[in-house]
Amino acid sequence: MLNGLQLGVMLFLVAAGLTLVFGIMNLINLAHGSLYMVGAYFAVAFLGWTGSFAAAVVLALLATLVVGMLVEMIALRTLYERDHLDQVLATFGLILFFNELVAIVWGRAALFATIPPALGGFVELLPGLRYPVYRALIILVGLAVALLLYVVVSRTRLGMLIRAGASNRTMVAALGVNIRLLYTVVFGFGAALAGLGGLMAGPIYTVQPGMGEELLIEVLVVIVIGGIGSIRGALVGAIVVGMVDTLGRTFLKPMLATVVSPAAADTAGPALASMLIYILMAAVLYFRPQGLFPAARS
Amino acid sequence: MTSRRRALTLVAVLAALAAVPLAAAAVDEPFYLDLFGRIMIFAIAAVSLDIILGYGGMVSLGHAAYVGIGAYAVAIPALHGVHSAWLQWPLAMALAGLAALVIGAVSLRTSGVYFIMITLAFAQMLYYVGISIEPWGGDDGMRLAQRSQLGGPLDLGDPHVFYYVVLVILAVLLLAGERVIHARFGTVIRAVKSNEARLQAIGVASFRYKLAAFVLAGAVGGLAGALLANQTEYLTPSFMHWTRSGDIMVMVILGGMGTLGGPVLGAAAYLLLENVLSAWTVHWQVILGPLLVLVVLYARGGLWSLLPGGGRRDG
Numbered sequence A: 001m002l003n004g005l006q007l008g009v010m011l012f013l014v015a016a017g018l019t020l021v022f023g024i025m026n027l028i029n030l031a032h033g034s035l036y037m038v039g040a041y042f043a044v045a046f047l048g049w050t051g052s053f054a055a056a057v058v059l060a061l062l063a064t065l066v067v068g069m070l071v072e073m074i075a076l077r078t079l080y081e082r083d084h085l086d087q088v089l090a091t092f093g094l095i096l097f098f099n100e101l102v103a104i105v106w107g108r109a110a111l112f113a114t115i116p117p118a119l120g121g122f123v124e125l126l127p128g129l130r131y132p133v134y135r136a137l138i139i140l141v142g143l144a145v146a147l148l149l150y151v152v153v154s155r156t157r158l159g160m161l162i163r164a165g166a167s168n169r170t171m172v173a174a175l176g177v178n179i180r181l182l183y184t185v186v187f188g189f190g191a192a193l194a195g196l197g198g199l200m201a202g203p204i205y206t207v208q209p210g211m212g213e214e215l216l217i218e219v220l221v222v223i224v225i226g227g228i229g230s231i232r233g234a235l236v237g238a239i240v241v242g243m244v245d246t247l248g249r250t251f252l253k254p255m256l257a258t259v260v261s262p263a264a265a266d267t268a269g270p271a272l273a274s275m276l277i278y279i280l281m282a283a284v285l286y287f288r289p290q291g292l293f294p295a296a297r298s
Numbered sequence B: 001m002t003s004r005r006r007a008l009t010l011v012a013v014l015a016a017l018a019a020v021p022l023a024a025a026a027v028d029e030p031f032y033l034d035l036f037g038r039i040m041i042f043a044i045a046a047v048s049l050d051i052i053l054g055y056g057g058m059v060s061l062g063h064a065a066y067v068g069i070g071a072y073a074v075a076i077p078a079l080h081g082v083h084s085a086w087l088q089w090p091l092a093m094a095l096a097g098l099a100a101l102v103i104g105a106v107s108l109r110t111s112g113v114y115f116i117m118i119t120l121a122f123a124q125m126l127y128y129v130g131i132s133i134e135p136w137g138g139d140d141g142m143r144l145a146q147r148s149q150l151g152g153p154l155d156l157g158d159p160h161v162f163y164y165v166v167l168v169i170l171a172v173l174l175l176a177g178e179r180v181i182h183a184r185f186g187t188v189i190r191a192v193k194s195n196e197a198r199l200q201a202i203g204v205a206s207f208r209y210k211l212a213a214f215v216l217a218g219a220v221g222g223l224a225g226a227l228l229a230n231q232t233e234y235l236t237p238s239f240m241h242w243t244r245s246g247d248i249m250v251m252v253i254l255g256g257m258g259t260l261g262g263p264v265l266g267a268a269a270y271l272l273l274e275n276v277l278s279a280w281t282v283h284w285q286v287i288l289g290p291l292l293v294l295v296v297l298y299a300r301g302g303l304w305s306l307l308p309g310g311g312r313r314d315g
Helices: A001-027 A032-050 A051-080 A084-106 A133-154 A157-167 A169-174 A179-201 A211-226 A229-258 A262-287 B002-026 B029-057 B064-079 B085-106 B112-133 B159-182 B184-201 B208-231 B242-255 B262-281 B287-296
Strands: A122-126 A129-131
Touching: A001 A133, A001 A157, A001 A179, A001 A211, A001 A229, A001 B112, A001 B242, A032 A051, A032 A084, A032 A122, A032 A133, A032 A211, A032 B002, A051 B029, A051 B262, A084 A211, A084 B112, A084 B242, A084 B287, A122 B262, A129 A133, A129 A157, A133 A157, A133 A179, A133 A229, A157 A169, A157 B242, A169 A179, A169 A262, A179 A211, A211 A229, A211 B085, A229 A262, A229 B287, A262 B085, A262 B112, B002 B029, B002 B159, B002 B262, B029 B208, B029 B242, B064 B085, B064 B112, B064 B159, B064 B184, B064 B208, B064 B242, B085 B112, B159 B184, B159 B208, B159 B242, B159 B262, B242 B262, B262 B287
Parallel strands: none
Antiparallel strands: A122 A129
């Protein structure tokens, strides 16, 4: 159950960046998963370099931010006015590029990041219920980020500009705001959020080329369910998807085994479990084609 | 005039493809037979995607799913000792078409970005299903005991026979495509792309046409999958992986979408490029990726528009 929440929070970190970029810049960034991967690799590299987990986290975040901003300035800036097809293709090209680049730099084999000893233990949430500190920390960080994002977007001047830029780009530019810089910054922060997801995922999953895509698809499901461009939707969608996926994988097989023969359940269980979130998405779309929390675009 | 020249260019391309086995034999490199066979199979898949993408403006990022279904429709009967192509190939088309019907029925209710992401997600779902079904090879996929059998004197096990069968299928597809695109059905599909609201206003139930085009494209994609499984003689779920969908889409764009010749050229260009670059370095994608970005940013008409009679669009 908590693992589901933890996966959900992880998905949210990546989904928030993606949905932010889409909602504000109208850009589909398939390479968002690559930024998640880059974040994870940076964290591993800096951890080996500095030896300190905290320093690695900070450096990896900054580095991912810079990579994100560079990508935006070099490749994506001209794509805002293009149709979605061009954006999909260009970012697809970026994925190929980043996957091979990390393969060149760090090799194709999977790396394993270590959890710092201080976070390696368990906490006792309830009497008899022990949970790894690190996973608990992920949940807390994710929820903190959600809160922070909400405050930034709805309460600060930067957030106001972001929302204004989303509804009418030309008008905001006419009022003397450097909208290009604003977009670059937003993209960079989206990248950093993905990087944060990636670096926290490092010690739990394996760090390897292509790790971004596996997550990307789930993230797409999340933001489609939540409503593209809506951060609240991303949060709800992420937690729902995280829960459904984890619970499906755990309980579907035993549940099926009570209905059909165990052998058949062995085959059908995993297949059905991996389909579950997509079925959920199809169902949501069938009834609410704009997702659960459509972003208000006025 | 232009349509005549365009037809001539297309015939020239097909004739060049027909001459490949002779050339491969002349330089004693049977590898090229394999490569160009692969190119034609992907050309079939790319043309089928172009029906919905280029003509209909439906950006489907899940086309590899139908290719994968087609491949499984050959391999699974083969596992149970059924090798007749007359059974396997129609089955491949029917199953892929059926999958397209279901996927299309849900995803065509949406449009724009949602459509892209949903087609992508469905294809990826089938990919994970393929991975998790152990009796059908799971992650490793399975080998094909033997190629499909057409019966009569045509033995698909012979690479030359197989090559020419694929070529004939591609030629028939292009011919049929030309007819369909200029028939009423094709006109409606193209109209969907330019202005769907107006189309509905004049009383055309566009959803049905879109769905029909989607199913048609899926079925042809399934046929390409059946051929692909025959060529490689094995299949893995990675046939359905979404990067494969991306590859097919790149072929369409590279060659020029909204044309029939474009995807054929695009498939050839993409696979040849892959072949050249990968001979040069194992990290060929590091070059291909940025190249792709450049093509998207600066070369929009595709290769087909550079050829005589190519023009920007067929329509």
